[in-house]
Amino acid sequence: MTLNRLSEYAGWRINENDDCIDYAQKGLALAQKIGFKEGMARSYNNLGNGQSQKLERESALESYFAALKIFKETGNKQWVGRVYANIAITYSDMSNYPQAIKYFETAIKPVTEAGDQFGLAGIYSGIGQINKLQGNFTESLKNDSIAINLYKNMGNKKEVVRVYQNIGEVYIYQGNTTKALENYKNSLETAKELNDKHYIANALTLIGDVYGYLGNYPEALNEFYKSLKISEEINDKKSIGFSRLKIGQVYLTQGNFSAALKNLNIYLNIGKELKSKEVILFAHRMIADAYKQQNDFPNALKNYSAALKVAEEIGNQSGIAYSNMGIGTVYYAQSDFTSSLKYYFDALKIFETIGDKGGIASCDNGIGAVYIELNQAEEAKKWLQEGLLLHKETGAKDGMRDAYKYLSKADSALGNFKKAYENHKMFTVYKDSLINEENTRKLTETTMQYEFDKKEAETKAMREKEKEKMKLRYGIAISAIFVIALTGFLLLYFTRMKKKKEKQIFFANRQIMELEKEKVEAELRQARKDVEQFLTKINEKNQLINRIVTELQQLQEFHDDKKTELARTLTELRNTSILTDEDWSHFLSGFDKLYPEFILKIREMQPKITASELRFLMLVKIGLSTKRMADTLGVSPNSVRVTWRRVKDKLNASEDDTPQSLLNKIEKVTIEVY
Known part of the structure; x- marks a missing residue:
């Protein structure tokens, strides 16, 4: 049994998969020589673990089935159940979800009869994870709840962290950001108690994801870079890829396409390296979004179609829906409104089936926009109003911005210019609250800080301690001087304008609350007047700033x-x-x-x-x-x-x-x- 224990330690404790396989093979040879069946079965199971970790999944399945056959002969119910679970996990990694569910459910009976609470919790957690990937969120929450209660009863905090994160992801899909953030923060606190960097990094990324969904992009990017730094320290490629994905998504919302594509392509390459179809699927979708926003429609359709193909192969309903919706947006941009509607409705049907409120709301907005172009403004308003209500429910500011934009167009087409103007004002306010100078500055500072920290760590590894400390001090001093000088030069000119704009944006946000809550007509008219005055002022200031900046940039391109x-x-x-x-x-x-x-x-x-x-x-x-x-x-x-x-x-x-x-x-x- 010593060789098997060494194999287990190498594979699961220190992630040395070659050693895991080597010890398992030596243990198998010895067990076969002396006719020790339990030892043979354990060796086959450990061999499968090592092969699975090396992504040799077909070989892993052969080893697991060999172990299963022997454990059935010896009547070891606990290990029969655990091997069934390992087979299920391998099928899940191969994105064969029906087979994974089949073997997880088969494992429940022997594990329960053996009184193996840890194994039972892992089975329910595994089923919950597959339910989530299939878009069956109700069943996912049900199975994850069973799992987390079992882990809590055992005092297994590491697994509690993992299941908290799974539950949070399900709530994100359901549009319940409050519950999602609650579960992610619970997972972070528990991970810190364990000092488990892998789970700390994952929790930070997931928390940042919620901030991004709520439109707080500086805070989101800050969490993503903290996660990336930890993931790079422990060389966790899966977590590195996840952080790169989220960073790319933030840059995409801000229109920084080169930075977005750089991070998204890193994510795609990691997915290919890990042979993860889920990662490849999502990477293609995000890359398609980046090309679409640059009006590169051929590349956008190419990547959306690639994502759709992978999603259909693995039965990922959420992936199918979002890929269809993405294709619909491209056809809308190309004025192919018939095709656009088809893909929007295909996506909507799936979103309604799996209960994805964010997806439903986005489809409502898209369908409404198409009906405007088809001169069916009344029909458009119905869809847009439904989308607005759902976006308000989930707190998605970008979705509310889009709904107000198209509602303004619909009312204008119907001749209701007063209402159109009100909706246009709301669109402008939400747009400004998502993208403004302060957000852009914070995003830039976060990125610069990450790059600076990364270079500092690389330098520290190459230098002796004392020399490196000196270089670090000089580096910080030079960087600080450069940043201060650059910031001073820019802020000297822009500070006055920026302060006025920030004050006006704050005032506009307050007007949002007044517009939504105040029912008295006199107060509503006054609020509209105040917002109109603000919009007039900010437009005048923005025109002045843009014109002066353009002239200065042109002057700086020439010699004295x-x-x-x-x-x-x-x-x-x-x-x-x-x-x-x-x-x-x-x-x-x-x-x-x-x-x-x-x-x-x-x-x-x-x-x-x-x-x-x-x-x-x-x-x-x-x-x-x-x-x-x-x-x-x-x-x-x-x-x-x-x-x-x-x-x-x-x-x-x-x-x-x-x-x-x-x-x-x-x-x-x-x-x-x-």
Whole structure:
């Protein structure tokens, strides 16, 4: 039995799988030589454990079935049940869930008869995990509850941590973020009591996942990087991959596609290395999202289709639904609304079956958006209102943002402009609460801190203790000076504007509560007026900031001898009068230096635009008021306003658009898909 114990220790305690297999083979040879059946069976089981850990799962199954046959002959019910469970786990790792459930359920009887409470708890936990992967959340919670109570009665904290995390994931799928966070925090506290870094890292990632779902991206990224750091310390590839996935998702929500794809591809490669179809499935879905948001629809469809294929192979209902929904969003972006509706409804049917509220709400939003494009605004409103209610229930701010956006479009199409305006204001407030300067700064700081810590650890491993401490001090000092200098330079200019914006965003968030709670019409009108004043101010400030930043960036791209010339050009443009052909040519020459692609972009959007309409847009670009435009062009202010109306018609501007907001849309076109 000594060789078998060494094999078990090597395989499960120190993760030395080659040693595990070697000791098991030696133990098997000795047991066969002396005719010791129990020893032979234990050796076969240990051999299967080592092979399974090395991802040699077919070989592992052969070893387990050999062990099972001998244990049945000897009548050892406890080990018959445990080997059945090992077979079930192997089938689960191969994503063969029906076979896994079959062998777990077969294991219950012999394990119960043997009084093996630990083995019984593991079986119920395993069944609960498969239930979750199949989208059967009610059964998953039921089996996990049985398992965690058994583990608590035994005082087995390590397994309690693991099951807490499984339960939290199920609540996430059900949209119950409060219960999910409660279970994840319970798992973290228990893992800290055990000082188990593997489970601490997992718990941090899962807690960050909840913060991300609630739109608190800086806090989410902070938890993900803490998890990644611990996972790298213990070289836990599965946990490293999980952290990379979550970091990639945060960057995706912020539009940082290069950082998102970098992390998501690391996650995909780890999934391939571990031969985990679940990881490969989810990685393809997230990579597809990144390509979709960059309007790279061929690559988006390629990855969604790859995800759908894997999900169908392993019977992952949640994966099938989310892949179908992703394909629907791509077809929507390509204006193939018939195909889009088909995939949305396919996804919705599965989400309703498995009880995924977040998925149902996202489909409701998507279907509503399609019906708007099909000129069925009344039908669209029904779906969008259902989606909004579910998103409010789950606390998903990004979902509420999307619902308000499309409700505004639906009301506008129905001629209910007052309601459309109210919904548009709510959309803007939620959008600003998800993405603002403070969030972006915190995300950047978290990323920089992780990269700095990682390099510091690598340097420390290569240097002697004293030399390294000195280098660390210098590194920190230099980095601090650089960060302080850079931050000081930027904040010197932006602090004043940022503080005003933060104050206004805070005020807007307070208005959300007032709009939802106050029923008295007089107070509601006052709240709307306050939000309208805020939106007007923030738009004016944002236009000023964007224009100044653009001009500064352009100046910084030239040598010193060019900066004065460009600054003089901008001044001349603002003071010139465009009255004659010669004046116009002079103005056009200077304008092209500053904004070389502007005229081309306008003409590509609307080839039929006239010279006077183009001049109007160019004067808007350099920031002239209506009166200044009239003075510059030598016409009346009314003529300028007439030109603006023609421009609105030709460029399909909305009634709420101002000249500056129209330019912002033209110069920063992104496809938002929900």
